[in-house]
Every structure is written in structure tokens, then in C-alpha cells.
Amino acid sequence: xxxxxxxxxxxxxxxxxxxxxxxxxxxxxxxxxxxxxxxxxxxxxxxxxxxxxxxxxxxxxxxxxxxxxxxxxxxxxxxxxxxxxxxxxxxxxxxxxxxxxxxxxxxxxxxxx
Numbered sequence: 412x413x414x415x416x417x418x419x420x421x422x423x424x425x426x427x428x429x430x431x432x433x434x435x436x437x438x439x440x441x442x443x444x445x446x447x448x449x450x451x452x453x454x455x456x457x458x459x460x461x462x463x464x465x466x467x468x469x470x471x472x473x474x475x476x477x478x479x480x481x482x483x484x485x486x487x488x489x490x491x492x493x494x495x496x497x498x499x500x501x502x503x504x505x506x507x508x509x510x511x512x513x514x515x516x517x518x519x520x521x522x523x524x
Contacts, residue, residue, distance in 0.1 A: 430457070431454055431457075434453050434454070435452075435454065437452070437453045438450045438451060438452055438453065439451055439453055439456060441456070
């Protein structure tokens with residue numbers, strides 16, 4: 412699988428380099444929030460667009476990752492609480508016998524046959 416990803420990455424890289432080489436003399440005019448930028452190289456437009464998209468994706472992925480880590484922490488604490496409850500329930504009959512409660516000892520509670 413990693414071979415296909417590597418080949419895909421290389422093809423994408425070659426396509427990008429080809430795009431930059433063939434359009435190196437091209438320039439565009441950009442109106443951005445009412446301000447005009449004239450004669451900007453198309454190379455810079457593509458690079459800035461890529462960086463903005465990458466930054467946006469990174470921030471969104473980071474929020475999702477923090478959410479997952481918080482959920483994992485909650486589940487771990489829940490598991491520890493359940494383990495503690497199970498351990499308490501396992502030792503419950505032993506605690507009753509140790510307390511000297513005659514009803515529990517005579518009725519057979521707490522004995523494991």
C-alpha cells in the first residue's frame with residue numbers, strides 16, 4: 412500500500428513541477444477584500460493557496476485529535492471506575508464475614524463451595 416502512496420505522491424509532485432515550469436511567465440491580477448494585487452505570479456498564488464489549505468486542514472485535524480484524546484481519557488477513567496467496582500463486589504462477601512455478622516455466617520453467605 413505504501414508503494415502506491417509513494418507513486419501517487421511522485422506523480423503529483425511531477426505534475427506540480429510541470430505546472431510551475433510551463434506557467435512560470437504567467438501572472439494574474441487578484442482582488443482580495445477590496446484591495447487589488449496586480450501582476451502576481453501564478454506560482455505564488457498556487458503556493459499561498461496550498462499553504463492556506465494545509466493550515467486549515469491542520470487546525471481542523473488538531474481539534475478532532477484533541478477531542479479524541481479527551482474521549483479516550485474519559486473512557487479510561489470510566490474503565491478504572493468499573494474495575495474498582497468489580498473488585499469491591501468480589502471482596503464484598505469477605506468483608507461481611509470478617510465483620511463478624513452472625514446472620515451472614517450462619518446463612519451461608521460469603522461461602523464459596
